[in-house]
Amino acid sequence: MILNRLRLPTVSKLSQLAFARNYSRKDFAFVFDIDGVLIRGKDPIAAATPALELLNEHRVPYILMTNGGGVSEKAKADHIAKIVGVPISPWQIVQSHTPLRTLANDRKHNRVLCIGGVGDAVRHVAKSYGFEDVVLPIDIVKAIPSISPHHMFKQDDFDKYAIDIDVNVPFRAILVFNDPRDMSTDVQIVQDLLNSQDGVLGTKRKRRRLEDPAIPIVFSNSDVYYSNEYSLPRFGQGAFRIITEELYSHINQLRPHEAMSSLLCGKPFKLQYDFAHHVLIDWREMLITNKFEQPKYPLLGTAPTASPFKNIYMVGDNPASDIQGANDHGWESVLLRTGVYADEDLSSLEAQPTAGVFNDVYDAVLEILRVNKVKI
Numbered sequence: 001m002i003l004n005r006l007r008l009p010t011v012s013k014l015s016q017l018a019f020a021r022n023y024s025r026k027d028f029a030f031v032f033d034i035d036g037v038l039i040r041g042k043d044p045i046a047a048a049t050p051a052l053e054l055l056n057e058h059r060v061p062y063i064l065m066t067n068g069g070g071v072s073e074k075a076k077a078d079h080i081a082k083i084v085g086v087p088i089s090p091w092q093i094v095q096s097h098t099p100l101r102t103l104a105n106d107r108k109h110n111r112v113l114c115i116g117g118v119g120d121a122v123r124h125v126a127k128s129y130g131f132e133d134v135v136l137p138i139d140i141v142k143a144i145p146s147i148s149p150h151h152m153f154k155q156d157d158f159d160k161y162a163i164d165i166d167v168n169v170p171f172r173a174i175l176v177f178n179d180p181r182d183m184s185t186d187v188q189i190v191q192d193l194l195n196s197q198d199g200v201l202g203t204k205r206k207r208r209r210l211e212d213p214a215i216p217i218v219f220s221n222s223d224v225y226y227s228n229e230y231s232l233p234r235f236g237q238g239a240f241r242i243i244t245e246e247l248y249s250h251i252n253q254l255r256p257h258e259a260m261s262s263l264l265c266g267k268p269f270k271l272q273y274d275f276a277h278h279v280l281i282d283w284r285e286m287l288i289t290n291k292f293e294q295p296k297y298p299l300l301g302t303a304p305t306a307s308p309f310k311n312i313y314m315v316g317d318n319p320a321s322d323i324q325g326a327n328d329h330g331w332e333s334v335l336l337r338t339g340v341y342a343d344e345d346l347s348s349l350e351a352q353p354t355a356g357v358f359n360d361v362y363d364a365v366l367e368i369l370r371v372n373k374v375k376i
């Protein structure tokens with residue numbers, strides 16, 4: 001019996017094994033944060049170009065994962081490629097809201113309310129993900145102006161961005177893609193739907209299972225602050241999440257240990273890392289087969305059951321999101337000095353980088369290739 005099992009493979013099987021070995025040799029991969037790692041604002045970080053070129057040369061899979069968003073993955077890929085000077089595929093981009101595309105496969109999420117972003121940009125993003133009935137707050141205000149008496153939309157906005165909708169069709173989910181631009185309107189309409197009867201505008205549900213809103217809400221990013229030219233950090237989507245949860249608790253009289261249930265995407269949450277892991281596996285497959293088509297993603301929140309990667313290196317500048325998330329979800333973490341992190345903070349960091357602190361992304365890539373015995 002044992003001898004039977006030890007039979008040598010045939011010649012053709014051996015050549016298949018050699019072929020497989022050639023590609024499976026890369027049992028590690030990189031996930032790069034964007035801001036503070038590859039670019040700074042509109043400028044490249046000089047080390048980014050040689051780092052990505054080195055990985056392309058050695059056929060090491062990598063993707064880019066940012067908590068930013070508001071545009072399509074193609075627009076983001078083109079933008080980064082132009083700044084860094086290295087081609088980037090849309091299939092290598094994970095923005096905070098990219099995992100939402102997995103919900104579009106689920107027919108029960110037909111009509112969705114999409115929040116955030118400039119003009120009607122997120123409508124186009126949601127449509128590109130496969131959502132068919134995509135409604136923005138401006139569409140609702142156009143149909144029922146009194147729903148948000150203090151709205152900030154002008155006639156020009158309605159003309160440019162709003163579409164006519166049947167307000168009686170129930171909503172199946174609320175997807176927060178990006179920071180609200182008219183916070184007052186978004187706060188009002190989101191609460192109306194969370195507390196509605198089965199997602200129908202203008203209704204109020206009978207109270208039951210209070211921690212669960214009437215329809216699910218997904219926040220694509222929980223960062224409370226972000227930086228711009230102003231001297232102090234500004235409120236981001238995470239601030240909208242706090243307002244939404246607090247108002248929901250107040251309206252539903254939740255007790256202190258109770259909280260509104262919601263789904264959270266973006267770094268450092270598990271949903272995002274599981275999704276990015278799928279994207280990495282798919283990207284590796286595309287490199288091997290040379291077929292660059294839209295992969296079939298599993299439903300949101302499904303972790304890969306098998307992975308070709310022994311190590312995934314998350315390279316970032318933000319200890320609280322990049323490093324924390326990597327450490328929490330079994331990846332290696334690499335911290336860089338080119339962004340928000342400063343060396344004096346190292347000892348006080350809650351999340352310590354498992355693979356070290358480096359001056360820039362090129363230094364990090366070079367060292368990790370050496371550790372993984374890639375001849376340079």
Ligand SMILES: [Mg+2]
Binds near residue numbers: 033034036037316318
């Ligand atoms: Mg960053």
